Amino acid sequence: MGHSKTLETTPLISYETLLSHFKQLLRSNNLKFTKQREVILYTLYNHNGHFTPEELYQLIKQENPELNAGIATIYRTLSLLEGEGMVTSISFGTQGKRYELGIKAHHDHIICTKCGKILEFFDESIEKKQEQIAKKLGFKMEDHSLKIFGVCPECQKSSDK
Amino acid sequence: MGHSKTLETTPLISYETLLSHFKQLLRSNNLKFTKQREVILYTLYNHNGHFTPEELYQLIKQENPELNAGIATIYRTLSLLEGEGMVTSISFGTQGKRYELGIKAHHDHIICTKCGKILEFFDESIEKKQEQIAKKLGFKMEDHSLKIFGVCPECQKSSDK
DNA sequence: CTTATTGCAAACGTTTTGCACGTTT
DNA sequence: AAACGTGCAAAACGTTTGCAATAAG
Numbered sequence: 205m206g207h208s209k210t211l212e213t214t215p216l217i218s219y220e221t222l223l224s225h226f227k228q229l230l231r232s233n234n235l236k237f238t239k240q241r242e243v244i245l246y247t248l249y250n251h252n253g254h255f256t257p258e259e260l261y262q263l264i265k266q267e268n269p270e271l272n273a274g275i276a277t278i279y280r281t282l283s284l285l286e287g288e289g290m291v292t293s294i295s296f297g298t299q300g301k302r303y304e305l306g307i308k309a310h311h312d313h314i315i316c317t318k319c320g321k322i323l324e325f326f327d328e329s330i331e332k333k334q335e336q337i338a339k340k341l342g343f344k345m346e347d348h349s350l351k352i353f354g355v356c357p358e359c360q361k362s363s364d365k
Numbered sequence: 366m367g368h369s370k371t372l373e374t375t376p377l378i379s380y381e382t383l384l385s386h387f388k389q390l391l392r393s394n395n396l397k398f399t400k401q402r403e404v405i406l407y408t409l410y411n412h413n414g415h416f417t418p419e420e421l422y423q424l425i426k427q428e429n430p431e432l433n434a435g436i437a438t439i440y441r442t443l444s445l446l447e448g449e450g451m452v453t454s455i456s457f458g459t460q461g462k463r464y465e466l467g468i469k470a471h472h473d474h475i476i477c478t479k480c481g482k483i484l485e486f487f488d489e490s491i492e493k494k495q496e497q498i499a500k501k502l503g504f505k506m507e508d509h510s511l512k513i514f515g516v517c518p519e520c521q522k523s524s525d526k
Numbered sequence: 527c528t529t530a531t532t533g534c535a536a537a538c539g540t541t542t543t544g545c546a547c548g549t550t551t
Numbered sequence: 552a553a554a555c556g557t558g559c560a561a562a563a564c565g566t567t568t569g570c571a572a573t574a575a576g
Contacts, residue, residue, distance in 0.1 A: 543560100
């Protein structure tokens with residue numbers, strides 16, 4: 205039976221746990237633990253939301269001016285994190301991808317076409333259905349992405365006047 | 366109760382009907398009916414599939430060498446058609462959007478992450494669920510997009526060896 | 527001391543734009 | 552004739568890459 209529920213601020217594992225998981229990952233791939241990588245992870249942990257690399261870059265520049273992290277590093281680290289499954293991305297038309305920490309439970313997105321707000325939800329029955337469909341078509345399912353577009357309550361109100 | 370079915374080559378309305386619909390749209394917006402616009406519509410009608418602007422550009426160049434249609438026009442026309450709801454787009458990470466004629470019944474996509482193949486499917490119960498979710502969150506739903514990613518049967522085979 | 531990572535700037539591929547010219551109405 | 556559309560080339564955008572200098576193991 206499918207219940208669908210809304211996820212507001214999704215509870216996370218502790219930062220320590222997350223960090224040591226990251227370190228472990230790096231170690232087992234002969235990669236190095238750098239200040240930049242830590243700050244990127246930390247920033248994603250600390251700010252709930254879906255960020256473009258550029259936004260993340262600005263945020264980090266603002267909060268860690270002394271670090272002087274380049275945007276190339278943001279891109280490289282996001283790819284790394286995504287490749288390791290620690291971060292997930294969601295892509296809108298031409299304007300690039302947005303990233304969020306992937307340690308939450310899997311969920312889908314509903315996006316306001318007026319203000320860009322993103323809410324998250326999860327629906328068991330949709331998840332199940334998707335797996336059935338993939339199987340029926342002979343696909344080995346790896347991932348999926350469901351986005352609903354519409355106008356959020358606030359924007360509906362503000363367009364009344 | 367939701368049946369989910371696969372759509373192979375989806376039946377279309379006649380080209381005449383489509384064309385006159387397009388002309389009407391243009392007229393009512395004080396836009397002009399040009400050879401380029403017709404050829405773009407016609408090419409989308411005639412070839413089933415999901416095209417990047419570049420692919421469409423090449424295809425048109427090949428089939429209508431005398432027209433000398435520029436890629437800027439392809440972009441402009443695809444935006445126009447999408448804005449009017451005659452064409453829909455589907456976007457993958459960084460590699461841009463793919464467009465298809467939007468006169469088919471609504472459907473979703475399953476995409477092979479190895480070869481890029483796109484299949485279409487439709488599932489009633491998922492559609493319904495989405496509407497319920499939007500309503501519950503107070504959104505006025507406008508659109509949605511569901512993509513399943515996985516490895517298609519052919520690619521599963523070829524990676525066996 | 528070795529190897530990976532960084533910032534920078536240049537390169538890249540895709541999409542958009544300004545403009546003079548051409549076409550549709 | 553007026554207004555819109557076109558091709559072209561340049562610009563803009565997001566993203567990736569080569570490289571010499573730097574930091575981690």
